[in-house]
Amino acid sequence: MDEAPALDAAEAERTRKRKEKEEREEAERRAKAKKEEEEQRRKEKESADKAAQKKLAEEGPPLTADQEQARRIAMAFLAGAVASLKGSRIQIDTFTRFGINLYLTGAVGLSGERLGLSSPQVRPVLSEALELMGNRPALVSLFVDKIDEYLLEPRYLQMARHGRDAMAHMLGQNGDPFAELPGIMAEWTTPQTRPSSSSTVAIVFTDMVGSTDHNSRLGDAASRGLNRIHNTLVRSALARFDGREVKNTGDGIMAIFPVVSQAVEAMVEVQRSVANHNAQTPGNPLHIRVGINAGEPVVEEGDYFGLAVTLAARICNQAGPDQILCSGVVRDLSQGKSLYFRNRGDVTLKGIVDPQRIYEIAWADAAAAERP
Structure with a gap:
């Protein structure tokens, strides 16, 4: 007769401890994500400060x-x-x-x-x-x-x-x-007068690889933390290389660049920043894929449409983790830059009638790649 209350009490105690453990683990995940975000901000500030100091050190003689x-x-x-x-x-x-x-x-x-x-x-x-x-x-x-x-x-x-x-x-x-x-x-x-069908721009799509798995494996808080890191790294590169964010797609960002080669340089910087993040936090890695195309999109109310945009999105879908893929026109318009491309051959993309020649932009081992 006296065993039932004791069993109930033991079960209640186990439930309480389990709940406390779950809450503690969730708090730890949130704290870790916050710490990583703060560390990323610190590094960005440190990088900006170093650049400013370098500029001061390189200043020339007094003005005439x-x-x-x-x-x-x-x-x-x-x-x-x-x-x-x-x-x-x-x-x-x-x-x-x-x-x-x-x-x-x-x-x-x-x-x-x-x-x-x-x-x-x-x-x-x-x-x-x-x-x-x-x-x-x-x-x-x-x-x-x-x-x-x-x-x-x-x-x-x-x-x-x-x-x-x-x-x-x-x-x-x-x-x-x-x-x-x-x-x-x-x-x-005025949106209608920004780069439109009369001006060639680079269109970029980024996409976080395995974002659904992040939610189930890490939980909402840690998954959102990775998303914030992705957004921070991409937006930092946009600011540095004159890119403009068109919209956040949830798991990635769509952006445009007035100069095609700068789009490539920006995305190389993004992938290198992601690699640095992963080296420092191997237990919570971020992997993104990138697709770049260049063309003359249609502009309506600040958004971009047309075949050039569709092709950029399809190229992004074709990329694997940590890859940057681009169209042939991007490669051609980046001639003379210190950028390296690998020919990945012709591929058939969803919604695109003709096969497209795709190139991979080598950002980790450029010496082994083909010069543009």
Whole structure:
């Protein structure tokens, strides 16, 4: 008669201990995911700080008198441009900032020309103006290095010309040089005028491999932690290489890049960052696949559609864990870069009539790959 209450008490105690264990394990998983996310943020900040320190160490000799004059003109121009934009409702995202950078490039370039400065002499003046606009030093260095490549794109060249026109007005004291700036930026940021069917862009899809298994094996909290790490690594590369996130697909990200080779460089950086993460946390690895295509998509209300987008998505689906696959046009448009491609032959992709030649971008053992 006395055994039943004792058995009930023992069962209740076992249930309590089991529940406590489950709660403790869940708390540990959450703490681990949070720690990994904080560690990733610390590393990103450390990397940015090192880049800034390197830039300071590499700064050249003091500015000449003409460079100082160009700097004063650039600062006055920048102040006027910022004041003009403050009254507008333009949202400063990555794409908008890129347009402003092009505008400043044209303006500073014209003032340098009038002072007889060479392009290398204009560079530190432009770099300072771009940093004052809120661009990180590492991104400024990348932007200035690639400015000649950017200006081959008619749309980007037009933004630089707007900047030159405004600087000419300011130097000639001919009315308000920034009267048209809000309208210029409004046109630049209107979705229908972003890269569309008249402009070739790179379309990128990333996808977390085994995301369903993550949920069942690790639990919701740890799975969400991996998703956050993926998003952080991809978005960091987008910011560094002038990419723009179009949308989050749940298990991945769709993005576009105005310069095709930068899309490839960005995704190589992502895979290397993922590999570093996995080396440090081997018990909770992240694996992603990437597909890249280039073309002239249709733009509607900020989203991208058409065969070029479909092909990028299908190429991503074709990739295995830790792979970056791309179309032949991406390889062709990346000629001359320090990038390496392996020919994976022709494949038939769902929804695509003709077989497509696919290339793998070698990011781990580039020496064994085929040069573009």
